[in-house]
Amino acid sequence: MATNRQAVIDELGYLSTSEISKLDEMIKGIRVDRQLDVVILITDDVEGKTSRDFADDFYDYGGYGIGSSADGLLYLINMSEREVWISTTGKAIQLFSDSEINKMVNRSTALLGDALYFEASQRFLEDVRTYSNTGIVTIFNPIYIGIALFVSIALTIALSASSRGKKEVHISTYENPESFVITRQEDVFKYERTTKTKIETSSGGSSTHKGSSGRSHGGGGGRF
């Protein structure tokens, strides 16, 4: 699964060797614990593309991502435009909603504005770990526990109820066949009411777009 693709690519030498290995360690942890790939890319040459397209393409053509849907994120510090961009792929799209991406971008621009490139990257990775927590620990998802509880209680009650014997008499058991005659049948329409509600376009609010590879990506960015 893990090939020797670089997770931290610092083309401008803003990070020291120890900082890079620290970030590497954090990324390794996220890949194992959260099943998400993470790439940090610092560059000033985005080949004339927008930060968004460059980030998406780098991720797609660089073969990053875990699993069949290439789950993961890429953090681009684009020094030619002084722009940061977070690109999400696969399950990361849903895990990181537009509002969460926004918060992460805001934190980044604050730090990057002060040239704190290591701190910004570190904070980004911490946020990835935190915000993906709700998704991965699905085993303890209260919805699952609730379903299991409901099923076990319902089945126990059902089986206990049959301990006495089943009731076989229904409302027509003692009815004389063909004796039932309806003498009045009226359904009177009184009034009607129509209401309308707006439909939420996406659950969890993650907007997506398609990269040049044809794959969908989410994410967002900002200038610093």
Place this chain on the structure above:
Amino acid sequence: MSDVKIYKCLGCHAPLAFDPTSQNWKCKYCFSQYTKEQLDASPLNQDDPLVSHGESEQGTREEATEELNTDELDAYHCNNCGAELLADATTSATFCLYCKSPTIIKTRFSGRFKPSYVIPFKIDHKKAEELYYAWIKKRFFAPKVFKQKEEIEKITGIYAPFWMYNSKVSAYFEGQGTKVKTWSQGSYRYTNTRFYDVYREGQIAYSNIPVDGSIKLDDTLMELIEPYKYEDLKPFSMQYMSGFMAERYDLESSEAEKVAKNRIEGFASARIRDTALGYTSLSTTRNQVSYNELQDDYYLMPIYLLNNRFKDKDHIFIINGQTGKVVGQTPISVKKQILFGLSVFIVTWLVVAIGGGLIG
């Protein structure tokens, strides 16, 4: 004329008992078998005119006198050996405590205690034991110790007293119904609700609604063994009682009628409400059932009764003596319930969590 009656074998004069399997009368000693016609033909075994049903003979006048003569004896004695009979205030057919002869207490079948019809036993004692045993094995939460208990021989075949009701009713239903439609257009979801006033009226007739006429028999269990198949109803004859216990009613029809009315009203109001179809929701504003006719009658119907005492509590089981349906107060092991609930919980949780993880 004796107050008690024992039906006797035409060959060896030993007592006869009704055999549910063959639907004939058998002699335990010489194994002779007799049909009802043969029994009726023998002067020894004819139904006394006192209690025969529907036929006009000089007996009817005697019957009238019998009805006025209401003194009951304190104890009844076997006319085979003179020993006392096993009987309480409502027992009308039983066995002699000493010689075990099946004995019928005639006076307890006369006058207002004369049943119109009876469903003779279809299931014999041995079959009843098998049915109980098979049923109790399937009770999932019954303690293992209870299932293994050997009390089965104490199953008693009893003809139980039932008040039967025929009725013609008018049912009225008035309510409010809604029909809801939803659809989407663009980025909006629309919900249209139409409100209706709903009226339904109808007439329904019911036959043979049974109500347990014995105070000591548990009403809930007696209702659960229903329904009986009325095709097997026979005009009442004491001959069918031979070999079984029988009880006469101690709950008067005026009381039993209240139970019957409750059942009828439940049936009729549900039936009329069910004719209001096609509504998303239907609430009742008013409903009423009125009686055009209500008649009572008195039948005996077969049950097997078993009291299985376990940990100082009585657990009653009743088997329908015609259909073989078993019902009863099975004890429930809380340990088994918890174990079962826990395992279902764990399995469901794992399945849902893994499934959710795969999909999500």
